Amino acid sequence: MATPAASKTAPDAPEPEVVSQRTRRRGLTRLSRLQTIGLLFGLLGVVLVGQVANALPADDVIFTFGFGDLAPELPVDPPNAVLAIGVLFCVAGVVALAERWTHHYAGVALLVATGLFVPLVLVCSLALSSSNQTNLIPLLVESLRLGTPIALGALAGLWCERSGVVNIGIEGMMLAGAGVGFVVYALVGGGRGGLALYASVVVAVAVGGLMAALHAVLSVTFRTDQIISGVVINLLAIGGTSFLRQQVLLPLGVQSGVTLPAVSVPLLSQIPVVGQPLFTGKPIYFSMFVIFVLTQVVLFRTPWGLRVRSVGENPHAAETLGINVITTRYQAVILGGLIAGLAGAWFSLETVGSFDDLMTNGTGFIALAALIFGKWRPWSAFGGAMLFGFANALGTRIQFLNVAVAGFPVPSQFLQILPFVVTIIVLAGAIGRAVPPAAVGVPYSRSR
Amino acid sequence: MSSRVRGAGGGGRGRAHAAVEAYFRLAPVTVPLYAIAVAVVLGGLVILLAGANPVEAYSALFRGAFGSPQRIAGALARSTPFIGAALAVAFAFKAGLFNIGAEGQLLVGGLTAAWVGTFGWMAGLPAVVGIPVVLLAGVVGGALWGGIPGVLKARTGAHEVIVTIMLNAIALRMTEWLVASRAPVILLDESSSVPRTRPIAAGARMPDLFGSVHLGLLVALVLCALVWFVLNRTTAGFEIRTVGINPNAARYAGMSVPGTIVLVMACSGALAGIAGAGEVSGGLGFLTPGGFVGFGFDAIAIALLARANPFAVIPAALLWGSLLAGAPLMQLEAGLSIDLVRIVQALIILFVAADAIVRYLFRIRAPRGEDVAEAAVFAKGWGV
Numbered sequence: 001m002a003t004p005a006a007s008k009t010a011p012d013a014p015e016p017e018v019v020s021q022r023t024r025r026r027g028l029t030r031l032s033r034l035q036t037i038g039l040l041f042g043l044l045g046v047v048l049v050g051q052v053a054n055a056l057p058a059d060d061v062i063f064t065f066g067f068g069d070l071a072p073e074l075p076v077d078p079p080n081a082v083l084a085i086g087v088l089f090c091v092a093g094v095v096a097l098a099e100r101w102t103h104h105y106a107g108v109a110l111l112v113a114t115g116l117f118v119p120l121v122l123v124c125s126l127a128l129s130s131s132n133q134t135n136l137i138p139l140l141v142e143s144l145r146l147g148t149p150i151a152l153g154a155l156a157g158l159w160c161e162r163s164g165v166v167n168i169g170i171e172g173m174m175l176a177g178a179g180v181g182f183v184v185y186a187l188v189g190g191g192r193g194g195l196a197l198y199a200s201v202v203v204a205v206a207v208g209g210l211m212a213a214l215h216a217v218l219s220v221t222f223r224t225d226q227i228i229s230g231v232v233i234n235l236l237a238i239g240g241t242s243f244l245r246q247q248v249l250l251p252l253g254v255q256s257g258v259t260l261p262a263v264s265v266p267l268l269s270q271i272p273v274v275g276q277p278l279f280t281g282k283p284i285y286f287s288m289f290v291i292f293v294l295t296q297v298v299l300f301r302t303p304w305g306l307r308v309r310s311v312g313e314n315p316h317a318a319e320t321l322g323i324n325v326i327t328t329r330y331q332a333v334i335l336g337g338l339i340a341g342l343a344g345a346w347f348s349l350e351t352v353g354s355f356d357d358l359m360t361n362g363t364g365f366i367a368l369a370a371l372i373f374g375k376w377r378p379w380s381a382f383g384g385a386m387l388f389g390f391a392n393a394l395g396t397r398i399q400f401l402n403v404a405v406a407g408f409p410v411p412s413q414f415l416q417i418l419p420f421v422v423t424i425i426v427l428a429g430a431i432g433r434a435v436p437p438a439a440v441g442v443p444y445s446r447s448r
Numbered sequence: 449m450s451s452r453v454r455g456a457g458g459g460g461r462g463r464a465h466a467a468v469e470a471y472f473r474l475a476p477v478t479v480p481l482y483a484i485a486v487a488v489v490l491g492g493l494v495i496l497l498a499g500a501n502p503v504e505a506y507s508a509l510f511r512g513a514f515g516s517p518q519r520i521a522g523a524l525a526r527s528t529p530f531i532g533a534a535l536a537v538a539f540a541f542k543a544g545l546f547n548i549g550a551e552g553q554l555l556v557g558g559l560t561a562a563w564v565g566t567f568g569w570m571a572g573l574p575a576v577v578g579i580p581v582v583l584l585a586g587v588v589g590g591a592l593w594g595g596i597p598g599v600l601k602a603r604t605g606a607h608e609v610i611v612t613i614m615l616n617a618i619a620l621r622m623t624e625w626l627v628a629s630r631a632p633v634i635l636l637d638e639s640s641s642v643p644r645t646r647p648i649a650a651g652a653r654m655p656d657l658f659g660s661v662h663l664g665l666l667v668a669l670v671l672c673a674l675v676w677f678v679l680n681r682t683t684a685g686f687e688i689r690t691v692g693i694n695p696n697a698a699r700y701a702g703m704s705v706p707g708t709i710v711l712v713m714a715c716s717g718a719l720a721g722i723a724g725a726g727e728v729s730g731g732l733g734f735l736t737p738g739g740f741v742g743f744g745f746d747a748i749a750i751a752l753l754a755r756a757n758p759f760a761v762i763p764a765a766l767l768w769g770s771l772l773a774g775a776p777l778m779q780l781e782a783g784l785s786i787d788l789v790r791i792v793q794a795l796i797i798l799f800v801a802a803d804a805i806v807r808y809l810f811r812i813r814a815p816r817g818e819d820v821a822e823a824a825v826f827a828k829g830w831g832v
Contacts, residue, residue: 033604168548168609218798218801218802222802222804222805223804224801224802224804225801227546227609228752228797228801229801229802231745231748231749231752231797231801232794232797232798232801234745235745235749235790235793235794235797236791236794236795236798238742238745238790238794239787239788239789239790239791239792239793239794240787240790240791240794242785242787242790243494243498243785243787243788243790243791245785245787246785246786246787247498247784247785357787362617365613365617366617368610368613369610369613369614372607372610408631408632409631411625411629413621413622413624413625414625416617416621417617417618417621417622420614420615420617420618421614421618423610423614424600424606424611424614424615427600427604427606427607427610427611428600428603428604428606
């Protein structure tokens with residue numbers, strides 16, 4: 001939120017002032033953001049304590065962690081667990097409402113309360129399902145796995161937007177990578193795996209980079225509106241990959257299904273109980289973690305990372321210091337595209353082993369939401385991506401467990417919707433404001 | 449944080465104002481036409497690469513859209529929802545808002561229309577009452593779905609692009625559940641093999657004008673005129689355009705910027721909602737959950753092609769719809785995938801958006817110096 005002083009020092013940023021003036025005018029009778037959310041949590045807590053807790057069946061539910069005889073088990077009594085969570089929600093609500101006295105503890109309390117949603121949903125769904133036991137380690141692994149393309153997409157957007165270029169074309173870059181990567185795999189390798197499979201992943205990555213290069217040409221060189229440029233990327237990828245599939249892939253008649261093989265991390269995967277599920281996976285899944293660490297290090301610990309960030313915050317100042325804004329933006333945008341291409345390969349080459357029209361199915365946009373959710377920081381964006389991954393994994397699990405309320409199965413769509421709703425709430429400023437790179441969206445021109 | 453705001457800070461008639469004007473007004477006809485021409489030529493190259501004859505393919509495409517009265521009617525029917533949806537996007541553009549959620553708004557508008565249309569009391573109504581009722585239902589649904597991002601933007605500054613993307617996903621999943629759920633059955637037509645809503649009452653169906661063209665086309669054309677009138681001949685329209693060009697100036701002049709944002713987003717959603725209701729009422733008579741997938745992007749593309757001009761939306765939507773309507777014949781005769789049309793469409797938008805390329809190719813002078821290429825109208829950053 002822009003303070004009056006901040007708006008004065010940044011005359012080219014009057015937009016936030018429009019909003020902040022309204023929020024500043026709120027007197028004692030109006031609730032602040034945190035207080036509003038606190039009130040909601042308090043009400044939810046009351047409902048949980050009063051209504052939900054005693055409506056749940058009293059039989060214990062058992063959470064298992066890992067496989068084998070040694071796997072720890074955690075029996076939970078649903079009514080008491082929900083009662084405890086409800087009370088904690090009330091406490092968090094009170095702390096947030098008393099923001100004047102509790103200061104920054106209000107935010108912490110709300111963050112903890114938000115985190116408690118995970119056990120709440122787990123306990124409730126298991127108590128209402130036909131089974132009373134579930135294994136949490138596979139659920140965790142599945143969340144991470146389903147979150148992989150979202151996380152990679154968020155990183156693609158992160159590099160692009162940290163350099164000051166809005167990227168709503170992540171979806172298109174992913175789709176192009178997935179499509180062209182698989183077509184090359186079918187043409188060269190006949191869909192039978194082997195070295196061609198890895199080569200196709202490289203092609204997918206390169207195609208993502210090419211699409212990003214187009215984005216850079218349009219939005220950096222020609223200074224086209226960056227959102228329009230993203231729309232163009234998406235349209236082109238949708239049309240291009242569907243065309244390729246019809247013209248090239250279908251006549252070939254490749255029925256592949258051969259995907260990247262699973263690998264195990266040596267030693268770590270030998271750990272009893274949890275080692276095997278946690279440290280066995282496919283290459284792109286593991287590379288995601290590596291890319292996250294690299295992004296964090298390069299962006300915040302290297303001169304080039306500093307240049308990218310400065311170009312995204314204040315390109316004119318950066319230019320004055322001798323940084324080539326255009327080149328730096330090109331590099332960052334293309335790097336983002338390469339990562340998006342890898343995310344595309346996750347779909348066609350690592351997971352499914354075929355290519356369908358619109359295969360990425362909106363993941364690029366969800367990645368964008370995860371990025372904003374994570375306030376343009378790598379690890380927070382990772383958290384956002386995993387929230388979406390968890391919702392997807394839980395949705396499948398709940399269908400599998402026959403969770404039913406009042407005799408009707410709980411629709412998996414409700415769980416799929418949850419992260420979108422959370423994103424909107426976060427974006428609306430409930431849990432701290434998301435402040436994007438200052439120069440994002442503004443085409444750079446030396447003459448200004 | 450757009451260049452136009454920066455320019456306005458310099459006082460007077462800012463550079464940004466010129467940029468907006470340039471983007472929407474200068475060479476409004478020639479550049480899109482040249483862009484279409486370049487896209488068609490490049491599309492021809494793609495056809496050659498795919499091993500077909502471009503002349504034959506384009507001829508089949510043309511005949512597929514306009515070869516017979518039935519085909520013309522089919523192309524018009526295909527274009528009808530695009531007019532309303534693109535109008536929604538264009539209207540929001542005028543206030544400097546980027547409504548990427550036309551898809552969700554169409555869907556919710558169609559959903560409310562399909563829901564209201566199956567009410568028991570609808571059965572006996574004459575068409576004069578029934579049609580307005582379902583269209584109004586679409587307006588309410590669309591306005592609600594468009595109003596949410598408006599309120600959030602006005603009150604908290606949440607960027608409408610992200611909120612509408614999220615709302616698209618929510619609308620899609622909710623519709624999926626409402627229409628396809630078998631336990632409990634909510635809107636599902638159990639006698640149908642595919643998930644769809646029950647057919648709406650006969651009195652709520654829009655009649656066909658000729659061939660497959662239904663009354664919705666006239667409704668869409670009237671809406672275009674209405675939007676033009678509101679934008680250019682009313683006080684509200686003046687405020688909307690002022691907020692779009694320079695929100696600070698609008699605020700200093702005593703206009704309510706947040707109020708305008710909410711109003712514009714709700715109206716934009718309502719326009720898309722009518723288009724959705726029109727497809728339910730005039731087309732099939734029921735709603736399928738996947739019925740509007742991809743319409744949001746088409747709507748954005750058409751609105752860009754029309755440079756947010758309410759009347760220009762009509763030819764742009766007709767171009768879009770007839771390309772799609774003609775594609776099957778092209779596939780049949782030239783053996784080319786209908787997706788070629790999608791590539792051509794993307795290329796059209798590419799050259800319309802990056803008009804610097806077209807201007808360079810055809811030596812069209814950029815009338816106001818370099819500002820023409822700097823029309824940073826929409827990408828204002830996220831959420832601040």
